Amino acid sequence: MSEQNRYELNKNLAQMLKGGVIMDVTTPEQAKIAEAAGAAAVMALERIPADIRAAGGVSRMSDPKMIKGIQDAVSIPVMAKCRIGHFAEAQILQAIEIDYIDESEVLSPADDIFHINKREFDVPFVCGAKDLGEALRRIEEGASMIRTKGEPGTGDIVQAVRHMRLMNQEIARISSLREDELFNRAKELQVSYDLVRFVHDNKKLPVVNFAAGGVATPADAALMMQLGAEGVFVGSGIFKSGNPAKRAAAIVQAVTNYTDAKLIAKLSEDLGEAMVGINEQEIALLMAERGK
Amino acid sequence: MEIGKPQIGVLAVQGAFIEHERILKSLGAEVFEIRQLRDLDRHLDGLVLPGGESTVQGKLLRDLGLFEPLRKKIAEGLPVLATCAGAILLAEKIAGESRTHFATLPAIIRRNAYGRQLGSFFTENEVAHVGIVPQTFIRAPFFESVGNEVEVLSRTASSNTTDAPERIVAVRFRNQIALSFHPELNSDTSIHRYFLGLAER
Numbered sequence: 001m002s003e004q005n006r007y008e009l010n011k012n013l014a015q016m017l018k019g020g021v022i023m024d025v026t027t028p029e030q031a032k033i034a035e036a037a038g039a040a041a042v043m044a045l046e047r048i049p050a051d052i053r054a055a056g057g058v059s060r061m062s063d064p065k066m067i068k069g070i071q072d073a074v075s076i077p078v079m080a081k082c083r084i085g086h087f088a089e090a091q092i093l094q095a096i097e098i099d100y101i102d103e104s105e106v107l108s109p110a111d112d113i114f115h116i117n118k119r120e121f122d123v124p125f126v127c128g129a130k131d132l133g134e135a136l137r138r139i140e141e142g143a144s145m146i147r148t149k150g151e152p153g154t155g156d157i158v159q160a161v162r163h164m165r166l167m168n169q170e171i172a173r174i175s176s177l178r179e180d181e182l183f184n185r186a187k188e189l190q191v192s193y194d195l196v197r198f199v200h201d202n203k204k205l206p207v208v209n210f211a212a213g214g215v216a217t218p219a220d221a222a223l224m225m226q227l228g229a230e231g232v233f234v235g236s237g238i239f240k241s242g243n244p245a246k247r248a249a250a251i252v253q254a255v256t257n258y259t260d261a262k263l264i265a266k267l268s269e270d271l272g273e274a275m276v277g278i279n280e281q282e283i284a285l286l287m288a289e290r291g292k
Numbered sequence: 293m294e295i296g297k298p299q300i301g302v303l304a305v306q307g308a309f310i311e312h313e314r315i316l317k318s319l320g321a322e323v324f325e326i327r328q329l330r331d332l333d334r335h336l337d338g339l340v341l342p343g344g345e346s347t348v349q350g351k352l353l354r355d356l357g358l359f360e361p362l363r364k365k366i367a368e369g370l371p372v373l374a375t376c377a378g379a380i381l382l383a384e385k386i387a388g389e390s391r392t393h394f395a396t397l398p399a400i401i402r403r404n405a406y407g408r409q410l411g412s413f414f415t416e417n418e419v420a421h422v423g424i425v426p427q428t429f430i431r432a433p434f435f436e437s438v439g440n441e442v443e444v445l446s447r448t449a450s451s452n453t454t455d456a457p458e459r460i461v462a463v464r465f466r467n468q469i470a471l472s473f474h475p476e477l478n479s480d481t482s483i484h485r486y487f488l489g490l491a492e493r
Contacts, residue, residue, distance in 0.1 A: 005414050008414065008428075009409075009412045009413070009414060009428070009430060010409070012412070012428060012430050012474065012477050013409055013412065013430050013431065015308045015311065015343075015477070016307055016308055016343050016344050016345070016376070016377075016430055016431075017344075017345075018306075018307060018308060018310075018344075019304070019305070019306040019307060019309070019344070020306045020307070020344065020345060020348055035347060036351075037351075038347070038348045038351045038352060038355075039348070040306060040344070040345045040348050041345075071408075075347065075403055075404060076345050076347060076348075077345075077408075077409065077431065094410075097407070097408045097409075097410050098408075099408050099409040099431070100409070122410055123409060123410060124409060249351075249355070252348065252351075252352065253352065253355060253356070255306075256304075256305045256306060256327055256352055256356070257327050257328060257356075260328070263328070
């Protein structure tokens with residue numbers, strides 16, 4: 001199969017995930033709870049971001065055996081994270097036939113200059129971005145799906161909101177440029193003219209764009225969807241809360257009917273304790289600053 | 293509402309529904325999204341069940357109270373175009389699983405039948421009544437067997453290996469058209485035109 005066909009198929013899988021919630025899980029049991037609650041896919045990892053943050057130290061790709069256990073437990077797509085620039089970890093994830101690789105700032109970066117050349121891979125990649133330049137650079141490298149970086153493991157939505165708004169503003173600005181101004185914009189963003197041209201003509205990214213980082217409640221999910229996210233990743237927000245199954249199902253419904261405040265009000269009742277969370281001013285490590 | 297335009301509801305609880313909407317609008321249909329029960333108050337000439345995750349769609353259909361009203365309409369003959377996850381919702385039996393959803397299509401379907409994302413493929417092949425169409429398979433199902441009254445519209449082999457067997461990937465039973473692949477992901481509109489032909493009758 002041609003490289004172009006494979007890339008199209010990988011972008012297509014992200015299209016199928018739209019309007020869905022992708023949930024972080026650490027065990028096959030959690031994966032089954034997530035699937036039953038309506039997760040469109042699960043992200044298999046040994047520790048959720050909140051615990052990575054608490055434990056400190058170097059954080060790496062998860063044990064393949066643990067990931068395979070989750071692949072066996074559910075029928076929905078299974079994603080897993082590798083470190084930024086760690087193409088050997090990505091090769092391992094491809095070897096166990098993962099459905100999507102997240103080249104993620106949540107793990108400790110393996111390379112402080114180069115991201116993975118994702119065009120070399122047959123499996124798809126999702127990457128985080130906090131502005132349009134980062135998003136287009138990741139797409140140029142072969143990412144077939146983008147998510148906001150947010151600030152993982154905090155339960156604080158402010159960064160995801162900031163990243164989504166900034167991306168939308170930059171897309172709007174490119175759409176309003178004259179055609180002869182696009183060449184310079186491409187130079188400023190350090191990406192090819194063709195990508196900038198696509199954004200100019202279509203007023204959107206050429207791949208699906210999800211929200212991630214800090215989503216903890218149905219209202220958070222509805223906020224991100226109204227700001228233009230095409231779906232939502234929920235990391236620590238579910239299994240760090242009092243009633244994971246109920247909260248997960250409520251977030252799934254909120255993403256489908258994100259403008260129906262009456263319904264979301266009902267969904268938000270009696271969810272038990274939300275994850276405690278930390279404000280961005282209180283944390284020493286800003287994961288969103290990893291990988292530009 | 294304009295007289296004469298077919299009114300097509302697109303199930304929009306999760307998945308790739310916007311792609312269907314775009315094509316149907318370009319063909320002159322009036323399109324609306326079905327996200328909750330009140331969306332079913334209006335007249336329906338046809339229904340699209342899009343791709344996505346069938347587990348998610350099946351759960352949301354029930355949680356949002358859409359399941360029984362839609363099942364009844366399909367069973368009573370409402371024209372349906374179902375792609376991938378949508379076809380799984382229609383099948384009377386899902387291989388290896390005890391649960392079913394609408395179960396209005398006498399067929400056994402197998403989920404993720406070509407394996408994980410690495411098994412996804414693109415090809416072009418004949419669909420009866422329609423002609424040669426692009427066929428995009430994403431973690432796709434296929435039909436293991438179909439009932440006597442079900443017409444097989446297309447049999448296709450995976451393009452990932454040279455000796456892959458041909459599988460049933462498109463069927464029609466009365467007014468239900470069910471496909472393993474995604475006609476909404478390509479610019480070819482012939483499958484949607486075929487469906488609108490049923491809805492306009």
